[in-house]
Amino acid sequence: MKFSEQFETRFSEMLTHYPTKRSVLVPTLLYAQDETGYVSDEVIEEIARRLALTALEVRNVISYYSMLTTKPRGKYNVQVCTNIACMLRGGEELLEHCEKRLGIGHKQTTPDGLFCLEEVECIGGCSWAPAVQVNYDFHENLTTEKMDRVLDEYAKKGAV
Numbered sequence: 001m002k003f004s005e006q007f008e009t010r011f012s013e014m015l016t017h018y019p020t021k022r023s024v025l026v027p028t029l030l031y032a033q034d035e036t037g038y039v040s041d042e043v044i045e046e047i048a049r050r051l052a053l054t055a056l057e058v059r060n061v062i063s064y065y066s067m068l069t070t071k072p073r074g075k076y077n078v079q080v081c082t083n084i085a086c087m088l089r090g091g092e093e094l095l096e097h098c099e100k101r102l103g104i105g106h107k108q109t110t111p112d113g114l115f116c117l118e119e120v121e122c123i124g125g126c127s128w129a130p131a132v133q134v135n136y137d138f139h140e141n142l143t144t145e146k147m148d149r150v151l152d153e154y155a156k157k158g159a160v
């Protein structure tokens, strides 16, 4: 299993910031996922080995975080919050709109591999509900029209 030089630099640096190796598990998984698109079995084994954990311990952590995935998914992961604040301000309609527009449902990927869609719990943008997270970017105070513009932007970026 080979990661980039940038990954190795970040990994070595992170290890110096925490008292235990285990503390760097989540950021390490995120950096690895950024490189490989998802957390494969091979990545899990490698990270477990490096941090002196079992593969099961690593999998348990992955299952807790919706931003981590063990399955390949689209380039842009559209996470629509339908938790209470967002629900009261149109989050469910927004999700329905995304499903129609992208032609996919929860945890599915578009045939071109560009988008996948996920209904998620609170993403911390309640004051600006309804909120959506696409990879690491937040989009807030959304309407279906604004959501279309957001998706258009990603489609344009992804087509390059």
Ligand code: FES
Binding pocket: 081, 082, 083, 084, 085, 086, 087, 121, 122, 123, 124, 125, 126, 127, 129, 130, 131
């Ligand atoms: S309820 Fe949607 S961001 Fe908090």
